[in-house]
Amino acid sequence: MLQQLATSTAPYKIYREWAQTLGPIIELSPNNSGKVYMLGTLKVTLDLFDKRSLDFSSRPRFPMAELLGRHENVGFSYYNERLKSSRMLLSRSLSPHAVQQWEELVQNDVNALLLKMRHDPSQLWPSLQQAIQSFFMRLTYGEDPGPEYYRLIKTSQAYTGAALRPGRWLVNKYPILKLVPAWLPGASFQRWAREGKALYETLTHEPFLKVKERMSAGIAELSFVRNCLQLRHSGDVKCDERLALTTAGSILNAASETTSSAMLTLIHALAADERLQARAYEEIKTAVGAERLPSLNDRSQLPFINALLLEVLRFNPPIPILTHSNTKHTEYGGVTIPNASTVYANVWSILHDESHYQQPGAFIPERFLGDMPALDPxxxxxxxxRRACPGRHIAEALLFTYATRLIALFSVETDEKLEFDTEFNGLVSTPKPFPVNVIPRSSSSQLWDLVSR
Ligand code: HEM
Known part of the structure; x- marks a missing residue:
């Protein structure tokens, strides 16, 4: 998703303050692609993005990102037929029903991560981030490409971040400059974009071609790409090879930082509140017992864990601001929103709105229990x-499995009084590092044999 907001601080908190005096739709200063609005409440967000979703499902235009080829990436794509086909491919592999096919991968990868945490607890942060990247690469391509690939992904992300930086590129203001040939003096931006695009192409092509080769040899593991190519051959979904390739290439970036952020918020909550952790552990011990590891089938028996995960998503929404653009001139509540405006929705503000949540700044899973649960985040x-996350079911499955097994196997502790602080990179809000120890529970020794199998 495209974002053109200040980074490092938490601008969504500032926009929330503004909305309290200026109202639920604020017009911000215009950017290169036209007018900019910030929606601040649940009602306006649903009225525009949901009820009028046909008109509000595009993304703002960034010519520099187009030069890098990013408009083919699902999250950046404008609303068009190709996007719909990409989303259809994603849905075929990631719908609630289809998610079952990844259960074994989820369990094995969560176990591998827990073993790593046991052997080297000091490396919790990098272990978690690497394990999540590796999980989503294996889901997408059936294989983990190794550390060099992730290093190059970081470089590619830096190109994207730079392409979106406000005011950095004249071509974002004057899209006609896209046509300037790269050899002209002053067109160094074209050469820079060419390098960035070539890197991105390599990163999306290589693993994709490997799946094709393994399929030809009849040895391809289950993967999103294998599923897409099988759907294409059966004629079940209208899809050319480029569409399968670019859709697959959209998964890692969209999936890994968001899911890591939620897992880190969970670890923070467990470390910060012993009482909460004890209640979660008791629930697992009672419902699952000490002889087997929790699995997705236990979901309905673990209401407190479910509430805990809802509170994780509410307390620190991984993407605190949605970025849409409209394809139709709109009048709403006395405000005129011209065609092709950038329209942000402040998810963080909605999830910290006192009319939906009492004491919104406190971490209270119990708000989602009982007869009158709070609004589901x-x-x-x-x-x-129409742009809602196609990966939400696999994200929830991964979070549930990780949370239950972590709590069953470890006590999460800290020696300090923890504050919660986040880093916002313009798209994802991630908890800043905090001191934490993960100590294997002596009462769970039997379970470790199952994890190592
Ligand atoms: C806790 C984890 C996650 C959260 C909170 C999250 C949240 C979001 C949000 C807020 C959006 C933008 C929706 C909008 O513009 O209205 C989005 C888009 C997207 N997400 Fe996720 N996501 C998560 C995990 C995942 C995973 C695991 C995958 C893939 C396996 C994924 C794939 C995508 C894609 C491809 C898009 C772009 C969709 C489009 O533009 O049409 N996400 N996600």
């Missing part, structure tokens, strides 16, 4: 309308 945290 999934109404907005995975997006709204």
């Amino acid at each position: 999934r109404k907005v945290v995975f997006g709204v309308g």
Whole structure:
């Protein structure tokens, strides 16, 4: 998703303050691609992004990102037929029903991560981030390409970040400059974009071609790409090879930072509140016992864990601001939103709105229990309308499996009084590092044999 907001601080908190005096739709200063609005409440967000989703499902235009080829990436794509086909491919592999096919991968990868945490607890942060990247690469291509690939992904992300930086590129202001040939003096931006695009092409082509080779040899493991190519051959979904390639190439970036952020918020909550952790552990011990590891089938028996995960998503929504653009001139509540405006929705503000949540700044899973549970954060945290996150079911499955097994096997502790602080890179809000120890529970020794199998 494209974002053109200040980074490092938490601008969504500032926009929330503004909305309290200026109202639920604020017009911000215009950017290169036209007018900019910030939606601040659940009602306006649903009225525009959901009820009028046909008109509000595009993304703002960034010519520099186009030069890098990013408009083919699902999250950046404008609303068009190709996007719909990409989303169809994603849905075929990631719908609630289809998610079952990844259960073994989820369990094995969560176990591998827990073993790593046991052997080297000091490396919790990098272990977690690497394990999540590796999981999504294996889901997408059936194989983990190794550390060099992730290093290059970081470089490619830096190109994307730079392409979106406000005010950095004249071509974002004057799209006609896209046509300037690279050899002209002053066209160094074209050469820079060419390098960035070539790197991105390599990163999406190589693993894709490997799946094709393994399929020809009849040895391809289950993967998103294998599923896409099988659907293409059966004629079941209208899809050319380029579409399968670019859709697959959209998964890692969209999936890994968001999911890592939620897992880190969970670890923070467990470390910060012993009482909460004890209640979660008791629930698992009672419902699952000490002889087997929790699995997705236990979901309905673990209401407190489910509430805990909802509170994780509410307390620190991984994507605190949605970025849409409209394809139709709109009048709403006395405000005129011209065609092709950038329209942000402040998810963080909705999830910290006192009219939905008492004491919104406190971490209280119990708010989702009982006869009158608070508003389910999934109404907005995975997006709204036709651009809502296609990966939400696998994200929830991974989070549930990780949370239950972590709590069953470890006591998460800290020696300090923890504050919660985040880093916002313009798209994802991630908890800043905090001191934490993960100590294997002596009462769970039997379970470790199952994890190592
Ligand atoms: C806790 C984890 C996650 C959260 C909170 C999250 C949240 C979001 C949000 C808010 C959006 C934008 C929706 C909008 O514009 O209205 C989005 C888009 C997207 N997400 Fe996720 N996501 C998560 C995990 C995943 C995973 C695991 C995958 C893939 C396996 C994924 C794939 C995508 C893709 C491809 C898009 C772009 C969709 C489009 O533009 O049409 N996400 N996600």
